[in-house]
Amino acid sequence: QQQVKQSPQSLIVQKGGISIINCAYENTAFDYFPWYQQFPGKGPALLIAIRPDVSEKKEGRFTISFNKSAKQFSLHIMDSQPGDSATYFCAVNAGGTSYGKLTFGQGTILTVHP
């Protein structure tokens, strides 16, 4: 059973545009929703994360929007730059006694054209 579904699989945007990646989950026990960024040949790195007590979190050009009732969260990249070209993963935590454990989405390959 896939705990988190991520879309789209790939995304191409022009420099300066807005990139939007979406994730949907089923288990309402999840209480931590991070996004990781991975450049080719590197390991994933935490980009931004949100907890369900807020509906939005912004860090620079990156924003997470969280919709608790719809069980969805999304990553918005404003003013997308070629340097943002990477693979992005959403994740959810396991909670309970499995705290610290994350389940990742399938990933979205973002290409930003100059």
Place this chain on the structure above:
Amino acid sequence: DARVTQTPRHKVTEMGQEVTMRCQPILGHNTVFWYRQTMMQGLELLAYFRNRAPLDDSGMPKDRFSAEMPDATLATLKIQPSEPRDSAVYFCASGLVRTANQETQYFGPGTRLLVL
């Protein structure tokens, strides 16, 4: 700048051979994760440890994979015998997790494994 280190970075081997991958977590981190990344399956959790004790290895093929933490500074993932379907990038990640709400994982650069 504290980082997770992994060795080797690349490994090419023949089917049936033993493969051992090593990971040095960030000093002071108490939780270590092993992931496998492929195009088809994405990032899969194979096993993880807290304070060197295995907590969950349900994602790992038991008959050929084994994971250990001989000490707090070393985690190993072993495949014996290796098969072509094991070809993937294997990541180690570590984190300081004492309670809930501490979930940040720091990934190493990965070991790219090719089994011929």
